[in-house]
Amino acid sequence: MHIQLNGEAYPLSESLSVAGLIEHLQLAGRRVAVELNFEIVPRSQYETTLLKENDSVEIVHAIGGG
Amino acid sequence: MSVIRTDHPFVIAGKTYSSRLLVGTGKYKDMEETGLAIAASGAEIVTVAVRRTNIGQNKDEPNLLDVISPDRYTILPNTAGCYDAESAIRTCRLARELLGGRNLVKLEILADQKTLFPNVVETLKAAKVLVDEGFDVMVYTSDDPIIARELEAIGCIAVMPLAGLIGTGLGICNPYNLRIILEEAKIPVLVDAGVGTASDATIAMEMGCSAVLMNSAIADAQQPILMAQAMRHAIEAGRLAYLAGRMPKKLYASASSPLDGMIG
Numbered sequence: 128m129h130i131q132l133n134g135e136a137y138p139l140s141e142s143l144s145v146a147g148l149i150e151h152l153q154l155a156g157r158r159v160a161v162e163l164n165f166e167i168v169p170r171s172q173y174e175t176t177l178l179k180e181n182d183s184v185e186i187v188h189a190i191g192g193g
Numbered sequence: 194m195s196v197i198r199t200d201h202p203f204v205i206a207g208k209t210y211s212s213r214l215l216v217g218t219g220k221y222k223d224m225e226e227t228g229l230a231i232a233a234s235g236a237e238i239v240t241v242a243v244r245r246t247n248i249g250q251n252k253d254e255p256n257l258l259d260v261i262s263p264d265r266y267t268i269l270p271n272t273a274g275c276y277d278a279e280s281a282i283r284t285c286r287l288a289r290e291l292l293g294g295r296n297l298v299k300l301e302i303l304a305d306q307k308t309l310f311p312n313v314v315e316t317l318k319a320a321k322v323l324v325d326e327g328f329d330v331m332v333y334t335s336d337d338p339i340i341a342r343e344l345e346a347i348g349c350i351a352v353m354p355l356a357g358l359i360g361t362g363l364g365i366c367n368p369y370n371l372r373i374i375l376e377e378a379k380i381p382v383l384v385d386a387g388v389g390t391a392s393d394a395t396i397a398m399e400m401g402c403s404a405v406l407m408n409s410a411i412a413d414a415q416q417p418i419l420m421a422q423a424m425r426h427a428i429e430a431g432r433l434a435y436l437a438g439r440m441p442k443k444l445y446a447s448a449s450s451p452l453d454g455m456i457g
Contacts, residue, residue, distance in 0.1 A: 132248060133245040133246070133248060134245070137248070152248060152249070154246065157246075157256060158256055158258045158259075158291060159246055159291065160243075160287045160288070160290040160291035161290075162283065162286075162287055165283065167286050167287065167289075167290050168290075169290065170290070185245065185287070186245065186246045186248075187243050187244060187245055187246060187287050187291065188243075188244065188246045188256065188257075188258075188291070189241040189242070189243060189256070189257050189258050189268070189270065189288075189291060190218075190241065190242050190243075190244050190257055191217070191218035191219040191220070191221060191227060191241065191242065191257060192217060192218060192219045192240060192241055192242025192271055192273050192408075193217025193218070193219045193220075193240055193242075193271070193273065193359070193386075193406075193407075193408030193409065
């Protein structure tokens with residue numbers, strides 16, 4: 128299946144939770160925040176939130192800015 | 194009629210800060226310079242931007258929040274780069290999640306890429322939503338006193354008019370508008386954007402601003418760490434001069450040395 132990840136189509140070979148996606152992207156333990164279909168996914172719900180076909184996922188972090 | 198000014202602590206969202214200089218983290222050559230400049234500035238509130246994480250790239254890239262630790266600094270996430278209320282609101286929600294539920298945000302909605310002038314219509318819309326959602330909104334705006342008044346009425350906790358356009362270093366382009374905003378506001382007024390060098394920051398503080406937020410003036414200086422120190426002193430000097438109350442300007446001379454006891 129495919130999801131939209133940070134604005135681009137991203138293939139997933141298996142169904143994943145948000146926690147699984149974070150792990151898959153090697154972002155575990157990093158300071159990121161996740162939005163799924165325009166709604167925030169709280170960290171506490173990463174494990175229980177399952178991704179579906181065509182879900183739109185945004186993963187953000189802090190960078191330098193003024 | 195002269196009034197002796199008394200010092201008031203600089204309080205943002207219930208927390209008192211001793212530094213009245215807020216700094217951005219953009220435009221530095223690397224993370225090390227960012228960390229050193231910010232330490233030299235003495236700033237306690239530091240702005241960051243929120244952006245998409247690079248997927249599959251730069252996995253070992255140092256994370257800004259590891260250099261600018263939220264344990265040491267108050268992190269002020271901004272909505273820079275947003276051109277409408279909806280994207281700014283989404284960015285603030287992501288920032289709150291990113292920072293473990295902290296509600297402090299810098300709302301900044303731009304209108305135009307050439308001027309980076311604030312879009313006050315979208316800013317007013319977003320401010321209403323964010324205040325309703327419990328955010329502590331420090332809001333970047335134009336130097337229009339009426340818009341500043343509206344943003345205060347909505348419930349923003351600080352109003353931050355530009356001194357000049359972002360990144361121009363032109364200083365306080367319209368001091369008279371800023372004076373009107375300062376006279377009317379009951380919440381902290383910070384100059385945000387346009388400061389170019391230390392004297393610009395001092396002037397803003399002498400006028401009675403609660404604090405100044407800057408990024409380019411430090412990061413784009415030839416020696417950013419040195420300029421960060423300069424800004425720290427400039428802000429303190431300006432605040433002290435504001436409290437001290439300057440002498441009146443006069444057209445003609447007034448001798449400093451007494452005329453009595455002259456020889457000859």
